[in-house]
Amino acid sequence: MPEKVALIGSGNWGSAIATKIGVNASACADFDDKVYMWVFEEYVKEEDGKWVRPARGAKPPEGKTWVDEGYTPLTQVINEKHENVIYLPGIELPHNIVACPDVATCVDGATMMVFVIPHNFLAPIVPKMEGKFAKGAIGCSLIKGIEFEKEGDMKPILISDLLQAEMKKSDGAPVVDMSVLMGANVANEVAKGDFAEATIGCTKPENGLKWCKLFNTKDFAVQAVTDVAGAELCGAMKNVVALGAGFCDGLGYGGNTKAAIIRIGLKEMQKFCKVFYGDRQIKDETFLESCGVADLVTTCFGGRNRKCADIFAKNIAAGTPKAWDVIEAEELNGQKLQGERTGTAQDVMKAIKAKGVVDAFPLFSQIHKIAFEGAKPETIIDMKLEKYY
Numbered sequence: 001m002p003e004k005v006a007l008i009g010s011g012n013w014g015s016a017i018a019t020k021i022g023v024n025a026s027a028c029a030d031f032d033d034k035v036y037m038w039v040f041e042e043y044v045k046e047e048d049g050k051w052v053r054p055a056r057g058a059k060p061p062e063g064k065t066w067v068d069e070g071y072t073p074l075t076q077v078i079n080e081k082h083e084n085v086i087y088l089p090g091i092e093l094p095h096n097i098v099a100c101p102d103v104a105t106c107v108d109g110a111t112m113m114v115f116v117i118p119h120n121f122l123a124p125i126v127p128k129m130e131g132k133f134a135k136g137a138i139g140c141s142l143i144k145g146i147e148f149e150k151e152g153d154m155k156p157i158l159i160s161d162l163l164q165a166e167m168k169k170s171d172g173a174p175v176v177d178m179s180v181l182m183g184a185n186v187a188n189e190v191a192k193g194d195f196a197e198a199t200i201g202c203t204k205p206e207n208g209l210k211w212c213k214l215f216n217t218k219d220f221a222v223q224a225v226t227d228v229a230g231a232e233l234c235g236a237m238k239n240v241v242a243l244g245a246g247f248c249d250g251l252g253y254g255g256n257t258k259a260a261i262i263r264i265g266l267k268e269m270q271k272f273c274k275v276f277y278g279d280r281q282i283k284d285e286t287f288l289e290s291c292g293v294a295d296l297v298t299t300c301f302g303g304r305n306r307k308c309a310d311i312f313a314k315n316i317a318a319g320t321p322k323a324w325d326v327i328e329a330e331e332l333n334g335q336k337l338q339g340e341r342t343g344t345a346q347d348v349m350k351a352i353k354a355k356g357v358v359d360a361f362p363l364f365s366q367i368h369k370i371a372f373e374g375a376k377p378e379t380i381i382d383m384k385l386e387k388y389y
């Protein structure tokens with residue numbers, strides 16, 4: 001029986017990865033041709049050649065719907081135009097990708113489930129999948145973020161572990177073996193077809209190979225490592241370092257300073273893995289894969305966290321500081337800053353404080369001070385490195 005693939009998410013990265021999955025699903029007999037893509041339903045209309053949504057928080061007039069007001073459901077537009085006009089405009093999606101607003105329909109009978117939504121939106125979605133996917137189904141998370149225990153020592157929780165536990169919880173649902181796909185993957189570039197690499201972190205090599213087959217194309221080279229935690233933590237922690245890189249850009253610093261931030265950041269990412277996930281046999285080699293150093297470099301040059309941190313620093317210099325959520329809304333056209341409005345940096349700080357290891361993370365601590373405690377962006381270089389390096 002061919003594998004039945006479901007794509008849960010349709011933002012910038014979800015739509016970009018659909019361009020690879022769709023091609024492989026239709027070309028390879030291992031996969032069922034039709035791939036459902038779950039879409040968080042929104043309403044859109046074309047105005048002066050640009051697709052727009054109602055203003056943030058706006059409601060249709062009393063007794064009317066957005067359709068009455070001339071809007072169309074995004075799912076309908078995607079299925080008619082084969083383009084996600086909001087999150088990936090200008091890129092044709094393979095015609096076997098079918099947008100659907102109901103997640104239960106999307107995963108009905110699925111044997112391979114790809115999760116790619118900002119992690120803060122996961123909680124209400126997973127329970128709706130209960131009892132729908134196939135027994136023995138496997139999952140792959142493309143989500144670059146991390147959750148933390150809310151109390152006590154604030155231990156970090158991998159999103160792949162969270163997904164696995166949630167799916168196991170459902171009555172009678174089979175256990176889903178979870179892998180991750182992480183890498184130097186700015187979505188728009190991957191969608192355009194510029195060459196990129198990615199890393200599958202898997203528990204079993206045979207599942208790693210299945211995922212490679214689904215994602216790998218001529219312009220998207222995917223390799224598997226048996227290190228789910230290492231690959232996933234790299235994808236989450238680089239979001240913190242990207243803020244530091246953005247502050248440097250906003251201050252007009254050059255490549256040397258940014259390279260220093262990247263180097264120190266990589267060491268702190270590795271240290272964070274060892275301190276909090278020492279029991280998961282995280283491999284040093286994982287940091288040299290696309291999910292490690294390469295993702296860190298790309299996010300520090302071309303990522304959204306970098307962009308917003310650049311603007312954050314420039315606004316402070318101009319004497320017109322702006323809150324993170326305002327910058328996100330003004331600059332990202334509905335996309336989200338990875339790690340829930342820079343929340344990863346805040347949560348990481350809470351976790352290292354709770355563990356009593358703040359001094360071991362001078363860069364993460366300084367980034368936190370600038371982003372959330374009112375320290376000047378220029379203090380990015382005031383790290384007390386001599387303590388630990």
Ligand SMILES: NC(=O)c1ccc[n+]([C@@H]2O[C@H](COP(=O)([O-])OP(=O)(O)OC[C@H]3O[C@@H](n4cnc5c(N)ncnc54)[C@H](O)[C@@H]3O)[C@@H](O)[C@H]2O)c1
Pocket residue numbers: 009010011012013014015039040041087116117118119121142143144145185186187188334335336337338339
């Ligand atoms: N964009 C990239 O370049 C990129 C690359 C690699 C990994 N990622 C990761 O992929 C994941 C998804 O990011 P993205 O870039 O595809 O998303 P995005 O930021 O482009 O879009 C946000 C998505 O959230 C959905 N959404 C908005 N409100 C919602 C709600 N209330 N409930 C449920 N969904 C809602 C939107 O419909 C949209 O699909 C993230 O974890 C991100 O870190 C992104």
Ligand SMILES: O=P(O)(O)OC[C@H](O)CO
Pocket residue numbers: 144183184185186187242295298299302303304305306337338
């Ligand atoms: O735009 P960013 O910073 O969220 O990064 C996008 C990708 O994760 C880069 O690999």
